[in-house]
Amino acid sequence: MQKKFSTESIKELRSKTGAGMTDCKRALEASGGQIEVAIESLRKKGLAFADKKASRVATEGLVESYIHSGSRIGVLVELNCETDFVARQSIFQQLAKDIAMQIAACQSVQYVSKEQIPDQVKQYEREIQMQREDILSKPLDVKDKIAKGRLEKRLQELSLMDQNFIKKSEITVEELVKQHIALLGENIRVRRFERFILGEGLVTKNSNFSQEVSSMIANK
Known part of the structure; x- marks a missing residue:
């Protein structure tokens, strides 16, 4: 006999994932009421359809930022989805944060995908x-x-989508995005990003202190 769950539990799962009410109910039943297990189940479900959703127009979403400890590296990334409803979901917002962190960690990455090179x-x-x-x-x-x-x-080194996900190295960033497409039921794509490194491109003075002192003494 399947266990019944409160409407509040279903709403909580829907709020965290953006998945449909029926899908949330079934995922909770299959997981015995464990929210995290239900989220993982929804994430895996429908991955075969992720590629079909990838052709759909995605103009909503958000711009996420990440500043690394020490404030010497910063990243801005634009992550798109199809609706404002999904853009407001915590799981979508966490994806944007994870991707921004990934870009900061992968200094060789310059393009979203190999196709953009x-x-x-x-x-x-x-x-x-x-x-x-x-x-x-x-x-x-x-x-x-x-x-x-x-x-x-x-x-592959230049492509963000080909990188192993820093939090789960057995999958790539592309696979991570596809998991979220399956979970949220909308096309999701990284449109663009910019990495800022403190002092990058500036000409810095590289003086040798001992030589400078020696020169001052010699000129006296």
Whole structure:
């Protein structure tokens, strides 16, 4: 016999996930009333349909910020969804926070996905790989194959969606987003981000104190 749950419990799960009332009720029944287990169940459910939702227009959402301890690194990220209702859900907001933190942690990441990397950047990276000393003397077909594999690895380093999620390394950021698409029932996408590093791009004075003192003494 299935256990019945109060309307308050169902509403709480819906508030945390944005999932439909019926789905929330079933998830609670299957989890024995454990909210966190029910959330995980909803997250896993329907992942096969995440790709279909990815083509839907997503113009709502939020801009999230993250400032790392010490205030030397900051990130702004825009995370989109389809409705304001989902944008207000705590689980969507937590996703935005996690992605902002991920960007701060992954200094090599410059683009949202490999598809966003410009062709000229891909060509530049390929030329670098083709000129690596350890493969210069190899036959062209072998060199090309090795360079192709290394290029793919390099493009993954530049792509946010290809990174292993820092809180759960067995999944990528792309898989994390797909889990939330399945959970919330809407398309979700990282549109853009900006990373700020204190002093980046500034010319700093790199003086040697001992040399400076020696110079002052010599000029007296």
